[in-house]
Amino acid sequence: MSTEGMADEELVELAGSHRNRADISGALVDAPADDVVAVTIVLRRKNELPEEVTSGRVRLSRQDFASRHGADPADIERVQAFAQRGDLRVVQADTASRRVRVEGTVAALQRAFGVRLQAVAGGTLRVREGSIMIPASLQGVVVGVFGLDNRPQADPHIVMPADITPAPITTADYTATDLAALYNFPGGVNGSGQTIGIIELGGGYKQADLDGYFSGIGVATPPVTSVSVDGAVNSPGSDANADGEVALDIEVAGGCAPGANVVVYFAPNTDQGFIDAASTAVHNQANGSTVISISWGSAEVNWSAQAMQAMDQVFADAAALGISVFVAAADHGSGDNVSDNLAHVDFPASSPNATGCGGTHLDSSGNTITDEMVWNDNDGWATGGGVSDQFALPAWQQNAGVPASVNPGNRVGRGVPDAAGAADGSPGFRIYVNGGFTTVGGTSGVAPMWAGLTALLNQALGHGIGGLNPLIYGRQAGLGGFHDVTVGNNGAYAAGPGWDACTGLGSPDGNALLAALQGPYPMMWQPMNNTAGFGNLNDGQHLFWIGDFTGQGHAQVLSTTPTTATGGWETSPAAAGSM
Amino acid sequence: MNNAAGFGNLNDGQHLFWTGDLSGKGNAQVLFYDANDSNWWLGTIAP
Numbered sequence: 001m002s003t004e005g006m007a008d009e010e011l012v013e014l015a016g017s018h019r020n021r022a023d024i025s026g027a028l029v030d031a032p033a034d035d036v037v038a039v040t041i042v043l044r045r046k047n048e049l050p051e052e053v054t055s056g057r058v059r060l061s062r063q064d065f066a067s068r069h070g071a072d073p074a075d076i077e078r079v080q081a082f083a084q085r086g087d088l089r090v091v092q093a094d095t096a097s098r099r100v101r102v103e104g105t106v107a108a109l110q111r112a113f114g115v116r117l118q119a120v121a122g123g124t125l126r127v128r129e130g131s132i133m134i135p136a137s138l139q140g141v142v143v144g145v146f147g148l149d150n151r152p153q154a155d156p157h158i159v160m161p162a163d164i165t166p167a168p169i170t171t172a173d174y175t176a177t178d179l180a181a182l183y184n185f186p187g188g189v190n191g192s193g194q195t196i197g198i199i200e201l202g203g204g205y206k207q208a209d210l211d212g213y214f215s216g217i218g219v220a221t222p223p224v225t226s227v228s229v230d231g232a233v234n235s236p237g238s239d240a241n242a243d244g245e246v247a248l249d250i251e252v253a254g255g256c257a258p259g260a261n262v263v264v265y266f267a268p269n270t271d272q273g274f275i276d277a278a279s280t281a282v283h284n285q286a287n288g289s290t291v292i293s294i295s296w297g298s299a300e301v302n303w304s305a306q307a308m309q310a311m312d313q314v315f316a317d318a319a320a321l322g323i324s325v326f327v328a329a330a331d332h333g334s335g336d337n338v339s340d341n342l343a344h345v346d347f348p349a350s351s352p353n354a355t356g357c358g359g360t361h362l363d364s365s366g367n368t369i370t371d372e373m374v375w376n377d378n379d380g381w382a383t384g385g386g387v388s389d390q391f392a393l394p395a396w397q398q399n400a401g402v403p404a405s406v407n408p409g410n411r412v413g414r415g416v417p418d419a420a421g422a423a424d425g426s427p428g429f430r431i432y433v434n435g436g437f438t439t440v441g442g443t444s445g446v447a448p449m450w451a452g453l454t455a456l457l458n459q460a461l462g463h464g465i466g467g468l469n470p471l472i473y474g475r476q477a478g479l480g481g482f483h484d485v486t487v488g489n490n491g492a493y494a495a496g497p498g499w500d501a502c503t504g505l506g507s508p509d510g511n512a513l514l515a516a517l518q519g520p521y522p523m524m525w526q527p528m529n530n531t532a533g534f535g536n537l538n539d540g541q542h543l544f545w546i547g548d549f550t551g552q553g554h555a556q557v558l559s560t561t562p563t564t565a566t567g568g569w570e571t572s573p574a575a576a577g578s579m
Numbered sequence: 580m581n582n583a584a585g586f587g588n589l590n591d592g593q594h595l596f597w598t599g600d601l602s603g604k605g606n607a608q609v610l611f612y613d614a615n616d617s618n619w620w621l622g623t624i625a626p
Contacts, residue, residue, distance in 0.1 A: 058605050536612060538595050546597045546610060553603035555610075557619070 009085075011114050011133035014142060016305030022127040022151045024120065031117040031126050033107040038091060038230070039147035040272050041079055042310045043098040044140065046072040049320055054353075055396070056470045059322040059463075062285060066096035069320065075141045076100060082135060086112035097283040097317070098143070099276070115148055126150050143313070144306035146272035153271045153303070154201055154296040155337075156245035157328040157346075159381055159441035164425030168439035173430040174362070174422060175217045176255020179449055181367040183421070183483075185510035191222075191257025191455035197281035197289035198249045198262065198448065201269035201296050203242025204234040205250055206434075213251045213432035214258070222254040222262050227287065229267035229277045236434075244440055247433035249295055249448045256452025259459075263287045269296075271307040278311060278348075282318045290464050292318060293451035294354070295328040295444035299336040299344040300390050308347055308390050315353035315467075322464030325354040326450040328443035329417040330384030333376065334406075334491035334501075342407050343386045343492045345416040350388040352397075355468045356416045357446035358503045359383035359423025360485055374488025374495045374502040375424040382490045383423060383443060385501040388414040396473040400499040406492045418469055420485060420503035421446040453510055460514055471517065472505055481513030482506035 047068050052058040060068070076093050079100045083090050088104035106117050106126075114133030119126045128149045134142055161168060174182075205224070214221040226234040236243050246264065254262050267277035274296070281289050300308065315325045330336055330346035338344045349356035359375035360383070376382035387405035391414035402415030422429075425441025432438075458464050465471065472481065485503040486495050493501035537544045537557070548555050597610045601621065609622040 052605070538593065538612060546599070546601065548603070555599070555601035555603075 010136045012136045012139050014132040014134045014145060014306065016309060017132040017145065018130060019128060019149055019304055021129050022149075024125065024127070024151070026120040026123070028118040028127070029121050031106045031119040033105060035106045036103055037106060037109055037126070037147060038101055038103040039109065039145055040276055041100045041102060041145050042143040042275070042313075043071040043075045043079065043100065044143055045069050045098065045313075049316055053320045054316060054467075055474075056319060056467045059466055060320050062096065062283075062321065065317070065320055069317075070095040071098040078138060078141055082112070082138060088112060094283070097279040097314075099279060109148060113145060113148060117148060124150070144310040146275055146307065146310070147270070150268065150270045150272070152269045153274055154269060154298045156202070156241055156444060157295050157297060157330050157442045158241060158245045158248060158444040159331055159425045160241055160244055161425075161438055161440060163381065164428060164439065164441055165377065165379065166426060168426055168428045173428040173439040175430045176252045176449070176452065177217050177219065179252070179422060180256050180452075180510070182362070182364050182369055183449075183453070183508045183510055184512070185256065185453055186456050186460050186514050189456045189459040190259030191452065192259035192459055194257060194260040194290045194455035194458050195288050196253045196257065196260050196262050196448075196451050196455055197287065197292040198253065198264045198451075199274070199277045199281060199292065199294045199296065200242070200246050200249070200264055200266050201274060201277070203239050203244075203246045204236035204266070205243070205246045205264070206236050209247060209432050209434065210250060210254075212435075213247070214254065216432060216437065217255060219255055219258045222258050222260060224250055224254065224262045224264065225287070226264045226266055227280065227284070229265050229280050230273050232266040232268045232273065234264065234266055240434075244431065244433055244438075245295055245444055247431045248429055248440055248445050249293055251431050252429060252445050253293055253448035253452045253455075256449055257455035260452070260455045261287075263289065271304065275307065275310050275314065278314045279317075282314055282321065282323060289318075289323050290458055291451045291454045292323060292325045293448040294325065294348060295442075295447050297327065297330055297346040297348055299330075299338045300347045300350060300388065301338060301344060303347050305390065308351070311348050312351040312353055312391070315348070315351050319353055319467030322466040324451070324454045324465050324468050326357055326447040326454070327351070327354045328447045329356045329358045331359070331381055331423070331442045331444075332384065333380070333382035334384070334386050334493050336384055343405060345386045345388050346384045347390070349384065350391055350414055350416045352391050352394045352414050352469065353467060355418045355450065356385075356504065357443055357450055358385050358417035358420040359443040359446055360420050360503055360507055361424040361488075362422035362427070362507070369483065372483060372485050372507060374485060374490060376488055376490055377424070381425070381441075383417075383420070383502055385417050385490050385503075386415075386493055387411060387501065388416060394469070396470045400473055402499065403493070403501065415499065415501055416504075418472065418504040419450060419482070420507045421449050422507070450508070453508055453513075456510065457514055457517060461517060465517065479516035481509055481516045483509055
């Protein structure tokens with residue numbers, strides 16, 4: 001598909017940018033042509049992330065990351081020129097996060113991107129339908145364009161008290177310190193030196209509420225700061241569900257790791273706001289996240305492919321920088337609140353570069369777990385989980401026993417979640433919001449619990465874990481660290497021994513996980529690819545050496561070849577991965 | 580292949596080993612030749 005657009009430049013469809021008609025009430029009219037809108041253009045990487053980085057073996061400094069894997073300055077210049085030709089103003093260009101923020105009138109944006117923007121009369125909602133068009137010269141350069149459409153993108157994965165059956169008993173619910181004790185979190189560390197970034201797409205917190213919670217559980221209130229993204233600010237009182245989410249996230253993460261700094265990124269509830277918030281949390285050097293917690297999301301079918309790709313890349317950035325990302329897997333079972341009778345997983349929990357957090361029902365006595373099973377209230381509230389329709393089965397998950405999707409076609413894909421924790425509203429999480437204690441549930445509490453635990457682990461290990469998934473499915477697989485949850489289901493998928501699509505590998509055993517991460521690690525052996533013809537050089541006839549003789553960054557075998565007439569020398573082939 | 584259990588006793592005077600960052604990945608590996616299967620093996624440990 002192509003057309004002629006701005007300045008007679010050929011326009012092509014931006015892959016993955018298609019959006020369906022927005023499911024909104026009210027008649028749509030053309031958006032006011034003079035309204036000024038800011039959009040975020042995400043660019044490709046200068047160089048893709050190498051396997052040793054995506055697998056977690058190598059982490060990069062911010063400087064190295066930006067220069068090697070940020071945006072190519074030439075690509076930024078291309079977009080700046082495009083903006084200038086289209087009467088758009090470049091507000092900001094950031095190499096590390098590969099984002100260029102431009103603004104212009106609705107009329108100019110419609111011309112530049114070949115879209116029709118509509119709005120609900122008198123409102124602020126603005127939507128588009130179909131695909132975004134970009135100049136052919138930017139094809140492959142631009143990963144995504146966000147902000148033309150500002151429809152709500154995600155929901156908080158919290159179960160409010162009115163939705164909990166039976167009604168919760170506030171004195172029987174779990175505080176953060178209860179969970180830390182039950183899940184055997186490491187002692188002697190409190191998250192000092194760590195920064196937990198929390199993404200919020202609405203609501204806000206009051207310092208008095210935080211003080212009330214932490215004093216109530218006997219923990220010093222951690223320093224909590226807020227960061228405004230795309231104009232959103234900490235605004236308690238406007239949305240009770242969102243306020244509950246914000247309180248739950250801060251209080252659980254901070255209660256598990258009271259020595260950590262907590263930075264809350266408030267952003268508009270749009271795909272642009274969500275991506276900008278996550279990218280800011282990863283790349284903002286001033287606040288320097290070491291762990292990120294996200295408890296908002298929506299079924300994959302509610303996202304554009306470009307948005308999922310861009311967000312997944314942000315999380316890959318995080319892993320490369322040694323930052324761990326935890327995302328709630330949602331609270332509506334295997335259907336994920338989509339009314340088509342098919343199974344769905346929630347995004348961004350389905351991102352392979354995030355650790356998806358499912359939910360359990362946890363029973364305990366004192367500080368001992370007496371029973372733990374899949375959280376499923378059988379009334380529509382249950383842990384999310386299943387098989388991604390967007391992301392392929394990652395290499396590190398190939399031996400986990402991820403089943404094919406139950407949907408027609410039985411797609412093989414990324415299995416969700418990776419880990420779990422208590423989420424049932426009964427007993428539930430005790431939080432302090434709007435002046436008092438209350439009890440809530442949801443996988444929303446699991447992501448910040450894992451974030452708090454990871455802050456403790458980072459401190460104990462002396463380095464940032466980064467992407468947790470390659471570790472827990474790979475080198476640490478089978479070394480302990482999880483309570484395997486084997487009973488229950490979330491609708492289409494059932495729990496069982498080992499990984500399952502309800503609780504992943506299980507809930508944490510913090511000290512065991514720390515021990516597994518500390519090593520010793522099993523040696524991983526692999527045959528070298530290009531040495532089959534060498535045979536046994538240790539035969540008393542050959543002389544040979546090992547070293548990087550070609551300067552290609554890896555070693556080769558250098559040996560004599562006595563069977564040749566010349567008695568010459570040769571090195572092993574230098575194909576990638578040969579050594 | 581995830582472990583070296585099948586390699587047997589490599590400290591038999593017949594095998595040579597090398598250690599170093601042979602792959603350029605930022606950490607050390609172990610390299611040896613196994614005459615039993617005619618493969619050169621590279622072992623990696625990474626925290």
